Amino acid sequence: MYNLIRVEFFKLHKNRSFWTLLIALAVLSLAYPLLYYFDHRSSGEPQFTGAEFLITFITSNAYVMKFGVAVLSGFFISNEYSTGIMKTIASSGNTRGRLYAAKLTVFAIGAMLISLVFPIVSTLEVTLLSGFGHLPEGSTLLFIPRVLGLTLLYTAAYASVGALFTVVLTDSGKTIGFSMIFFLLIDFVLAGLGSKVEFIGTLYDYSIFKLVGEIAESRIHSGDLPALLLVPLLTIALTAILGILVFRRKDIK
Template identity: 80%
Template sequence: MYNLIRVEFFKLRKNRSFWTFLLALSVLSLAYPLLYYFDHRSNGEPQITGAEFLTTFISSNAYIIKFGVAILAGFFISNEYSTGVMKTIASSGNTRGRLFAAKLIVFAVGAMAISLIFPMVSTAEVTLLSGFGQLPEGSTALFIPRALGLTLLYTAGYAAIGALFTVILTDSGKTIGFSMIFFLMIDTVLAGIGSKISFFSNLYDYSIFKLVGDIGKPSIDSGDWLALLLVPLLTIAVSGMLGILVFHRKEIK
């Protein structure tokens, strides 16, 4: 298993799409705060601080996570079907369960790296421009590690779902397109159906799609921590097991 993970990390390091996306996101993360900085400066408004920027935009990072998972899933995993690499490794003697698990682990790590670019780079730039300032009332010094830690955990949950889509669809373009549409529409669909059927309302309330919005809360009640931690872990476990099951039964051409 260790050697399989090493191979997957090697492929991730050599994946040009991954590094191109990281570079583009880094540039965007530097440019985005500058718009606020010059806009506030021209209007004579107080500058937003690093702490304010982080707490305000950490929840918006969910869109980066969704797009990042969709794009990386297509170019890192699904692309191996079209190039014939998947057929080669599937016949290498390792069990398909181990192969999928290794890919999921490295894929999740790559997605986690993507998820941290925007909050870390942008917050660092705003801090250099305007200072860090004060964390919002009600939050503690643990807010930053808590927010970043939950970002990593929920990114892994999204990555597990994205990896499941790759073994179902196999095609790179279909994986990227379907994943983007799914991640962008699932909130609206579940909320709409939930307004008529209470089961789907509860399902949405305890899904990573809604709970990811709680990452940026200044404070989290002790009673909410169980769901906040358990839901992404269950999502990873269930999506991972389904992915292994589908991969076992998949005919790889």
């Protein structure tokens, strides 16, 4: 298993799409705060501090997570089907369960790295421009590691869903297109159906799609924390098992 993960890390390191995503997001993360900085400066409005920017815009990072997972899943995993690499790997003697687990592990780590670019780069830049400021009233120094830790956890959950799509669809274009449409519309679909069907509403309330919007809350009640942690963990476990089952029965050409 260790050697399989090393091989996948080597592929990720050599994957141009991964580095292109990282660089593009880093550039956008530098440019985005500057727009607000110069706009506030010209209008005389108070500047965002690093803490205020992180709190205000961390929810927008959910779109980065979804976009990163969708694109990386197509170019990192699904692309191996079209190039024939997946067929070679599947016949290497390793069980398909171990192969899938190794790919999912490295894919999730790559997506997690992408998800940290915006909050870290933009917050550091705003801090250099306007200072860090103060955290919300009632927050502790654990606020930042909590937000970043939950960002990593939910990105891994989204990655596990994206990896499942790659096994089902195999084609990189279909995977990217379907994943982006699914991640962008699933909230509207579940929220709309949930307003009419109570079970679906409850299901949506305890899904990663709804809870990802709560990771930046300044205060999280002790009763809400178990759900915030258990839902993404259960999502990872369930989709990983489904992915392995599908991958084992998949006819790889």
